[in-house]
Amino acid sequence: MAILVFVEIADGIVKKSSLEAVSYGAELASNTSGPVTALVLGSVSEDKLEAVGKSGAEKILLVEDERLNQPLVSAYATAIAQAFEKSDSKTLILAKSALSDIVAAKVAVKTGAGIVTNVSSLPDLSNGFHVQRSIYTGKAFENVSVKSEKKVLGIRKNVVQIKEDGSSSVIEKLAVDFSDKDFTTNIEKTEKAEGDILLTEAEIVVSGGRGLKGPENWGMIEELAKELGAATGCSKPVSDMEWRPHHEHVGQTGVKVSPNLYIAIGISGAIQHLAGVNSSKVLVAINKDPDAPFFKAADYGIVGDAFEVVPKLTEAVKALKN
Numbered sequence: 345m346a347i348l349v350f351v352e353i354a355d356g357i358v359k360k361s362s363l364e365a366v367s368y369g370a371e372l373a374s375n376t377s378g379p380v381t382a383l384v385l386g387s388v389s390e391d392k393l394e395a396v397g398k399s400g401a402e403k404i405l406l407v408e409d410e411r412l413n414q415p416l417v418s419a420y421a422t423a424i425a426q427a428f429e430k431s432d433s434k435t436l437i438l439a440k441s442a443l444s445d446i447v448a449a450k451v452a453v454k455t456g457a458g459i460v461t462n463v464s465s466l467p468d469l470s471n472g473f474h475v476q477r478s479i480y481t482g483k484a485f486e487n488v489s490v491k492s493e494k495k496v497l498g499i500r501k502n503v504v505q506i507k508e509d510g511s512s513s514v515i516e517k518l519a520v521d522f523s524d525k526d527f528t529t530n531i532e533k534t535e536k537a538e539g540d541i542l543l544t545e546a547e548i549v550v551s552g553g554r555g556l557k558g559p560e561n562w563g564m565i566e567e568l569a570k571e572l573g574a575a576t577g578c579s580k581p582v583s584d585m586e587w588r589p590h591h592e593h594v595g596q597t598g599v600k601v602s603p604n605l606y607i608a609i610g611i612s613g614a615i616q617h618l619a620g621v622n623s624s625k626v627l628v629a630i631n632k633d634p635d636a637p638f639f640k641a642a643d644y645g646i647v648g649d650a651f652e653v654v655p656k657l658t659e660a661v662k663a664l665k666n
C-alpha cells in the first residue's frame with residue numbers, strides 16, 4: 345500500500361511535525377510493506393530535504409513552482425490531490441497544522457477519500473482500517489473505521505518519534521496541472537511573531553501566568569527559556585493585560601502547543617489553559633499553592649515561590665550544560 349506524506353515547509357525549512365508525519369508513514373509502511381513518498385511544494389534547497397529521507401521517505405516528489413512558496417489553500421489542494429492520484433498512493437498523511445487541516449479536507453473531497461483528522465495512533469489493520477483520533481482538546485478519543493480505498497489522515501503532534509535511521513531519498517520533479525482558480529488569492533504581507541523559536545514548533549515551552557505579578561518579572565522566564573532553548577508562552581490574563589504579546593497566549597482560545605516539555609510557572613491550571621497544553625509529553629508546574637489545579641494535570645510539580653525556584657532552576661540548567 346503506497347503512502348504519500350505531505351511535507352510542509354516554513355521559512356525554507358521542513359517543519360518538525362512533517363518529519364513526524366513521514367515517520368508515521370514509515371511505521372505504517374512497515375506493517376503494509378508499501379513505499380513512502382514525501383511531497384514537497386515550492387522552492388526549497390535539496391540539502392534541507394535530507395531529514396525527510398532519514399525520517400523514512402524513500403522518494404521525494406518536488407513541485408518546484410515559486411507560486412507555492414505562499415501557502416495557498418486551493419493550489420496546495422490541487423497539487424496534493426494530483427500527486428495522490430499520480431503516485432497511486434492509497435493513504436495520504438499530513439501533519440496537523442492550520443494550513444493542512446483545510447487542505448486535507450479539500451483533497452479528500454477532490455479524491456473521494458475518507459478523512460480522519462487529529463489522528464493520535466497508528467491504524468489497527470487487523471480487521472479493516474481503524475484509527476483513533478483525539479477529541480475535546482485531548483480529553484477523549486474516538487475510534488474511527490475508514491472504509492474507502494483512499495484515506496487521508498491528519499496526524500496530531502507527538503504520536504510517533506521522528507526516525508533518524510532512514511536513508512537518503514531520491515528526488516523526482518512533479519509537474520502539476522494548475523488552473524487560474526488555484527491562484528485566486530494572494531498573500532500580500534506576512535507579519536511574524538518575534539523570537540527565534542516558533543511556539544507551535546517548540547520542543548520546550550516555558551510559560552508564565554498571573555503569579556508572576558507583572559511584566560517586569562519576565563526576565564527570569566526568558567532566561568530559563570534561553571538556557572533550555574525554549575519558546576516562551578503565557579496564560580490568557582497575562583496577554584490580556586499586555587504583560588506579554590498576544591501570540592504567546594496558550595490555551596483553548598490561544599495557541600495550542602505540543603512540546604516535549606511544558607513548564608508552567610505561576611499558572612493556576614484552569615481548564616481553558618490546560619486545553620492548549622495537554623498534548624505536551626511532559627508537564628511541569630511551579631506554583632506556590634499546593635492545591636493549584638495544575639498539579640493534578642502535571643507529571644512533575646514544584647510547590648514553591650517562582651521568584652525563588654526559577655532562578656535556582658536556571659542556575660541548575662546552566663551548571664548541567666557546563
Ligand SMILES: Cc1cc2nc3c(=O)[nH]c(=O)nc-3n(C[C@H](O)[C@H](O)[C@H](O)COP(=O)(O)OP(=O)(O)OC[C@H]3O[C@@H](n4cnc5c(N)ncnc54)[C@H](O)[C@@H]3O)c2cc1C
Nearest residue numbers: 553554555579580595596597610611612616617632633650
Ligand atoms: C471562554 C474562556 C476562555 C479562556 N481561554 C483561556 C486560554 O486560552 N488560556 C488561558 O490561559 N486562560 C483562558 N481563560 C482564562 C482561565 O479561565 C483562567 O482565568 C486563566 O487561565 C488564569 O490565568 P493564570 O493561571 O495566569 O492566573 P490565576 O488564575 O490568577 O493564577 C495564578 C497562579 O499563580 C500562583 N502564584 C501566585 N504567586 C506565585 C508565586 N510567587 N510563585 C508561584 N506561583 C504563584 C497562584 O497560586 C495561582 O495558582 C479562559 C476563560 C474563559 C471564560
